[in-house]
Amino acid sequence: MDFDLTEEQRLLQDSVARLLGDRYGFEQRKGYMKSADGWSREIWGQFAELGLLGLPFGEDEGGFGGGPVETLLVAEQIGRFITLEPWVSTVVIGGGFLRHGASQELRNELVPQVASGEMLLAFAQVERQSRYDLFDVATTAKRDGDGWVINGRKGYVVHGDSADRLIVTARVAGAQRDLKGIGVFLVDAKDPGVQRRGYRTVDGQRAAEVELSNVRALAVLGNPEDGLPLVDQVVDESIAALAGEAVGAMQAAHDMTIDYMKTRQQFGRPIGSFQALQHRAADMLVALEQARSMSYFAAISSEERNPTERRKSMAAVKVQIGRSARFVGQQSIQLHGGIAMTIEYACGHYFKRLTVNDAMFGDADHYVRYLSDTGGLVAAA
Amino acid sequence: MDLRFTDAEIAFRQEVRDFIAKELPAETRERMIAGKSPTKQQVVDWQRKLNARGWAAPEWPKEAGGPGWTLAQRYIFREELQQAPAPSPLGFNINMCGPVIIEFGTEEQKQRFLPRMLNLDDWWCQGFSEPGAGSDLAGLKTRAVREGDHYVVNGQKTWTTLAQHADWIFLLVRTDPAAKKQEGISFLVCDMKTPGITVRPIITIEGGHEVNEVFFDDVKIPAENLIGEENKGWDCAKFLLGNERFGQARVGASRERIRRLKVIAQESMDGGQPLMQDPEFRRKVTEIEVELKALEMTVMRVIATESKRRDKKPDPATSVLKIKGTEIQQMCSELLMKAAGPYAWADGDPDEEGETNDVDVAPDWAFGLAGVYFNWRKQSIYGGSNEIQRNIMAKAFLGL
Ligand SMILES: Cc1cc2nc3c(=O)[nH]c(=O)nc-3n(C[C@H](O)[C@H](O)[C@H](O)COP(=O)(O)OP(=O)(O)OC[C@H]3O[C@@H](n4cnc5c(N)ncnc54)[C@H](O)[C@@H]3O)c2cc1C
Ligand SMILES: Cc1cc2nc3c(=O)[nH]c(=O)nc-3n(C[C@H](O)[C@H](O)[C@H](O)COP(=O)(O)OP(=O)(O)OC[C@H]3O[C@@H](n4cnc5c(N)ncnc54)[C@H](O)[C@@H]3O)c2cc1C
Numbered sequence: 001m002d003f004d005l006t007e008e009q010r011l012l013q014d015s016v017a018r019l020l021g022d023r024y025g026f027e028q029r030k031g032y033m034k035s036a037d038g039w040s041r042e043i044w045g046q047f048a049e050l051g052l053l054g055l056p057f058g059e060d061e062g063g064f065g066g067g068p069v070e071t072l073l074v075a076e077q078i079g080r081f082i083t084l085e086p087w088v089s090t091v092v093i094g095g096g097f098l099r100h101g102a103s104q105e106l107r108n109e110l111v112p113q114v115a116s117g118e119m120l121l122a123f124a125q126v127e128r129q130s131r132y133d134l135f136d137v138a139t140t141a142k143r144d145g146d147g148w149v150i151n152g153r154k155g156y157v158v159h160g161d162s163a164d165r166l167i168v169t170a171r172v173a174g175a176q177r178d179l180k181g182i183g184v185f186l187v188d189a190k191d192p193g194v195q196r197r198g199y200r201t202v203d204g205q206r207a208a209e210v211e212l213s214n215v216r217a218l219a220v221l222g223n224p225e226d227g228l229p230l231v232d233q234v235v236d237e238s239i240a241a242l243a244g245e246a247v248g249a250m251q252a253a254h255d256m257t258i259d260y261m262k263t264r265q266q267f268g269r270p271i272g273s274f275q276a277l278q279h280r281a282a283d284m285l286v287a288l289e290q291a292r293s294m295s296y297f298a299a300i301s302s303e304e305r306n307p308t309e310r311r312k313s314m315a316a317v318k319v320q321i322g323r324s325a326r327f328v329g330q331q332s333i334q335l336h337g338g339i340a341m342t343i344e345y346a347c348g349h350y351f352k353r354l355t356v357n358d359a360m361f362g363d364a365d366h367y368v369r370y371l372s373d374t375g376g377l378v379a380a381a
Numbered sequence: 382m383d384l385r386f387t388d389a390e391i392a393f394r395q396e397v398r399d400f401i402a403k404e405l406p407a408e409t410r411e412r413m414i415a416g417k418s419p420t421k422q423q424v425v426d427w428q429r430k431l432n433a434r435g436w437a438a439p440e441w442p443k444e445a446g447g448p449g450w451t452l453a454q455r456y457i458f459r460e461e462l463q464q465a466p467a468p469s470p471l472g473f474n475i476n477m478c479g480p481v482i483i484e485f486g487t488e489e490q491k492q493r494f495l496p497r498m499l500n501l502d503d504w505w506c507q508g509f510s511e512p513g514a515g516s517d518l519a520g521l522k523t524r525a526v527r528e529g530d531h532y533v534v535n536g537q538k539t540w541t542t543l544a545q546h547a548d549w550i551f552l553l554v555r556t557d558p559a560a561k562k563q564e565g566i567s568f569l570v571c572d573m574k575t576p577g578i579t580v581r582p583i584i585t586i587e588g589g590h591e592v593n594e595v596f597f598d599d600v601k602i603p604a605e606n607l608i609g610e611e612n613k614g615w616d617c618a619k620f621l622l623g624n625e626r627f628g629q630a631r632v633g634a635s636r637e638r639i640r641r642l643k644v645i646a647q648e649s650m651d652g653g654q655p656l657m658q659d660p661e662f663r664r665k666v667t668e669i670e671v672e673l674k675a676l677e678m679t680v681m682r683v684i685a686t687e688s689k690r691r692d693k694k695p696d697p698a699t700s701v702l703k704i705k706g707t708e709i710q711q712m713c714s715e716l717l718m719k720a721a722g723p724y725a726w727a728d729g730d731p732d733e734e735g736e737t738n739d740v741d742v743a744p745d746w747a748f749g750l751a752g753v754y755f756n757w758r759k760q761s762i763y764g765g766s767n768e769i770q771r772n773i774m775a776k777a778f779l780g781l
Binding site: 060261262282290296320323370371376378 | 382383385448639640641643644647660663664666667668670671672673674675676677678679681682685686698700702704705729768770772773775778779780781
């Protein structure tokens with residue numbers, strides 16, 4: 001048991017913090033948001049130079065050779081600066097599917113492109129009826145010769161508008177909510193059968209609606225008859241990264257609030273001198289520290305080999321992170337007063353990112369239900 | 382960062398578990414599972430077994446008679462005791478006064494007190510709080526006047542836990558009334574048989590006798606019983622209170638309570654089915670399980686950073702442990718009572734043998750659960766109330 005970072009980990013953390021500190025001020029971020037992609041290709045290039053885009057891939061295949069701790073460290077910085085680039089979509093989720101589901105040949109082709117920043121990936125999973133159920137899939141994949149043809153509609157495809165390849169869940173057999181019969185397919189986002197409509201999400205990121213009409217898949221990821229375990233595994237790793245992102249964002253919102261409490265004067269003194277607000281700030285800190293602890297648990301648990309245990313652990317992560325994010329987010333607005341209600345003030349943007357983060361792959365309530373239905377964390381005795 | 386336990390640590394956990402399984406008397410364990418405090422004799426017997434094994438003071442260094450464990454080992458050991466459940470080493474001896482003597486005491490004082498503390502030859506109690514000095518402990522008035530080779534002490538302590546069992550008391554007294562509040566305080570230790578000491582019981586809301594008032598009436602305490610320097614007792618107090626907060630997380634104890642809760646909620650029928658089948662109840666349980674997992678990780682983080690701190694100041698993060706640890710324990714006690722439903726309502730003194738109001742229609746496990754719920758409201762009051770912890774965090778952490 002050791003919470004110290006290695007020298008390399010510290011360097012990684014510092015270099016990302018330095019880059020974003022220089023290039024991701026609130027005003028700069030606004031500029032990126034208004035640009036054509038809704039994020040910055042230049043920053044993306046810098047990510048590639050720092051090795052962030054090859055982070056989870058082995059050094060032998062041109063990656064950085066990072067594990068869950070490295071992912072956590074980068075994700076935290078992403079959250080601190082609420083960056084808009086498709087890092088989670090491409091590197092954590094897309095990268096996860098490549099690492100756990102792609103053939104060696106496909107990895108050889110795509111990993112260097114992902115690591116260099118030329119290849120953007122997005123995960124097309126959510127459907128009109130599916131809500132948070134990863135297994136609720138109506139999109140179909142039909143065998144055609146030695147390939148697969150996909151039809152269906154996906155929504156909230158985060159960074160789907162700029163992606164070069166889409167990773168699509170589709171049903172090859174069984175009924176819409178069956179656990180078996182789901183395949184994961186790699187699709188060319190510029191295929192004529194792919195229609196995309198990009199839009200901005202409430203937290204300023206980009207997403208797309210995607211319609212797939214008779215699209216031939218470029219490749220299958222994992223077992224086409226039974227791809228759900230692969231999806232679960234990649235989603236669980238992503239939950240760990242999202243936990244890091246949320247902790248970074250909570251920390252920033254909390255810091256901002258404390259700074260403001262020290263400077264804002266009302267009744268002839270700083271509002272930070274009022275005990276009611278001090279205690280609220282202390283409770284925010286408790287929530288933040290509990291969340292930080294849980295992000296470490298997430299990093300450990302994402303490598304758990306038993307999938308049932310892993311899912312349960314990640315459910316617990318979602319619950320704690322979601323609960324903490326809601327409290328810290330809401331109270332950071334409240335403690336600022338009116339100023340944090342304006343779009344020109346950064347705090348609200350953190351609150352919005354935290355709110356969307358909670359809903360990614362299922363919110364805290366969803367996972368309380370899941371965890372309580374699967375026996376919880378502590379066995380009866 | 383490596384967050385796993387090593388193979389050696391896993392083996393150590395098994396060694397502790399085996400020891401407890403072999404040595405812990407069944408009656409002690411059963412009494413604790415039922416939610417009652419162990420009797421004095423049970424605590425003493427167990428402490429002596431631990432001492433015989435060299436495990437009586439997990440946190441003490443080897444020179445002082447501790448096992449010289451790593452932080453991870455201490456954590457594992459305490460967790461296993463709490464989960465068993467077995468009595469923990471007596472906090473007043475091992476986690477409060479002992480460490481103060483190790484840190485601030487003379488060689489002679491160490492020789493004199495520590496071995497008897499370890500073996501529970503002396504049961505210690507904590508004389509800090511007074512009627513006028515609760516959260517504002519430095520406002521204490523109990524007066525000690527140096528006369529030749531002893532101090533003469535007059536005043537009143539209150540809330541003194543288990544003073545009725547105690548052989549010795551450690552107390553804060555005012556030695557310099559002219560100095561600023563914190564600067565005129567000294568830390569004394571005193572034999573409870575000294576003439577002039579009177580102990581009066583305070584009965585708490587659930588009916589138990591756990592706390593007392595302790596009166597000092599011209600009590601002569603030898604000057605050699607001063608720990609640390611005169612008028613520097615506040616340093617000892619701060620050191621001690623920091624350690625106390627750390628112990629409040631009690632992750633293993635809460636885990637044991639949740640395990641118990643799940644058994645009870647499985648046996649308890651509600652609407653014709655086990656209560657555990659009720660999704661709403663089950664989700665409440667899940668919510669605390671999650672909080673507890675996060676707390677467990679927080680404890681480990683505090684342990685890991687604590688081991689690297691050079692200064693002796695307590696980590697302000699211990700306030701997080703105190704607040705969350707007690708909130709979780711209180712929630713466990715509430716859900717246990719709720720799970721027992723109407724069968725929790727027979728009144729009875731949880732600590733006394735003899736007469737009980739045990740009800741025939743109630744399952745055995747239900748008796749006393751309401752008492753524990755009422756009694757555990759104390760957890761957010763003592764050890765530095767949870768509001769005081771928030772003040773500490775606002776000042777020490779946040780600079781507000
Ligand atoms: C959407 C919106 C619409 C509004 N519309 C109008 C309008 O039409 N006309 C108008 O005149 N005003 C309007 N207001 C202003 C509103 O009344 C103020 O925002 C409000 O009085 C709080 O003041 P403040 O925002 O300056 O926060 P501050 O007073 O700076 O307070 C900041 C924080 O400190 C807390 N605080 C302050 N003093 C104390 C204290 N003594 N003890 C404990 N906590 C304290 C507050 O509760 C808050 O959490 C509007 C505000 C908003 C957000
Ligand atoms: C069961 C039990 C066992 C105990 N055992 C011992 C023992 O063995 N030895 C010993 O010395 N003491 C013991 N105590 C005493 C305990 O340490 C005190 O109860 C505690 O310090 C609080 O003091 P008080 O009860 O006087 O409450 P007060 O200090 O009067 O506090 C009353 C309320 O005001 C709040 N409050 C006080 N000051 C502030 C502030 N500055 N800001 C915000 N809120 C504040 C408190 O949080 C509390 O809610 C025990 C107490 C209990 C209940």
